[in-house]
Amino acid sequence: MSTFYDLLRDVPIPKMVKVRQKFPRVSIDVDDIPKKINEILENEDILKTIVPGMSIAITVGSRGINNIALITRELVRLLKEKGANPFIIPAMGSHGGGIAENQRKIIEEFGVSEEYCGCPIKSTMDTVQIGKSPEGHPIVIDKYAAAADGIVVVGRVKPHTAFRGEYESGIMKMMAIGLGKREGANACHAAGWKHMHHLIPLFGKSILQHANILFGVAIVENAFDETCILEAIPRNKIAEREPELLIKAKELMPRIWIDETDVLIVDKIGKNISGDGMDPNITGTFATPYASGGLKSQKVAVLDITNESHGVIIGAGMADATTQRLFDKADLEASYINALTSTVFDVVRIPMILKSDRDAIAACIRASNEIDINCPRVIRISDSLHIEYIYISEALLDEVAKNSNMEIVGELREMQFDLNGDLW
Incomplete structure (x- = not known):
């Protein structure tokens, strides 16, 4: 047989x-990224949010974003030059097994280390409730972010793998699920993917309302996994601008x-x-x-x-x-x-x-x-x-x-x- x-x-x-x-292969040369970070942070709406002496949390997620270590380092450098005290937080929901040390290791594998970026990394799974959504959901974020004077949300904007909506992967999702740690991820996913197109902006806009988000830094990559767009978005324009960047990301994918x-x-x-x-x-x-x-x-x-x-x-x-x-x-x-x-x-x-x-x-x-x-x-x-x-x-x-x-x-x-x- x-x-x-x-x-x-x-x-x-x-x-x-x-x-x-x-x-198409339009991109930002790696050597030009420091200059580009300088340019996007010189916007008056961005500059006025940075006050000397303030502590600022910078989010880093679990995705393999090209140049994320360099982008993060340059953000740290610019914030320091403006007199702020930046630090980095892993913002990735329950990834890394939902263990704080593992989440730190994930971003370090991307090159985002204290030595390279020149600031502390604070990793925790603890959260603080900062308010409720209009529908009554508890809104929680990373406790270190909640205690900071300001938060800079860094995220790559691209089509999601499981749902379609005006907001998919990007700044809104980074706030709702990344900053929300395990609780935020659980809350968004519990209703099922059918409702994710509604819950991501619901949670994201609630965080914009209740947390001290200073601005977002949106990254869009081209088809070759190269940085194509780097844009600092003032807090009050994130909800409006992200859908436009998502359309561009879909064209470049x-x-x-x-x-x-x-x-x-x-x-x-x-x-x-x-x-x-x-x-x-x-x-x-x-x-x-x-x-x-x-x-x-x-x-x-x-x-x-x-x-x-x-x-x-x-x-x-x-x-x-x-x-x-x-x-x-x-x-x-x-x-x-x-x-x-x-x-x-x-x-x-x-x-x-x-x-x-x-x-x-x-x-x-x-x-x-x-x-x-x-x-x-x-x-x-x-x-x-x-x-x-x-x-x-x-x-x-x-x-x-x-x-x-x-x-x-x-x-x-x-x-x-x-x-x-x-x-x-």
Whole structure:
């Protein structure tokens, strides 16, 4: 009798070719970021909020925002030059297992350290209630932020992975869920993702009303994960300006320029890649029915997680097959804390676990319906954050040839596996 792996051994793995995807590439040069921070803080509406001697909390979240350490350091420098006493707080809801020290470690891994930024980091899970929303929800924020004379909210504005609304990921969400720590995250998620488009601005505007928010610093990135827009937004204009930046962020967001495939291979997922491990705006692997888009594929193989994830396997549950390697790295308890807070369990379900990369890929090909198994449509990406270069199988060559946003930059080659069956 054939074993399970005998069923996979003869599945043909298609040849793949490297393809470059084209996107607009307007960005702020890294060397120009200090100058840009100087410029955006010279706005009179911003300057008048900074009083010599005041203590100011600066938020840093858990996402892998490009240049976040440099941006934070320059904000600290400017605030110090204006006579203020800035400090940094991790603002990331329940991430890091809901443990203050872990949240500090997360931002330090991004380079946001006391030594580099030149100011203290104060990390706690304790919160203070500062008021109530118009609908009666208790509004809580980080206790260190609440005790400060002012708060600067730093956040990247981009489409969310689980809902659509006027405000998605950005300054409002950073206030409602980031500053709110575990309690704020729980309160927003408890009603379900169906209501998130309403609760994020409800909580965010309540924090603007009850907390001493000085201004926001909005970051928008281009399709290459580069800083494209840096903007300081006065407190009274955050609610008006953020939706405009979200529209711009959606225009700049990358995508896979092919609409459908049989199998998608994702080399790595991770919390530093996306809040969902892999951004469903790219991969189409949405965990809720309140957002849609991205690539359509019959099966998804996820092969590994990033070291920066520390075993949090958020996103693995949206795959159909994975590897023993990924499962061995899993910290299920830390993963479950995040899933429990978000109320979405699908993202941490365990997909089919296979011995090797080849087995995971072969299983997805074999189980896809109504395809040419000898010439399947397969796309491979390193992760959902870096998709300028992707790999496509021979069956997709004609689509690439017709698309001016794609160009072939390599030759068709067999996928290279080591003796264990893992890609190298």
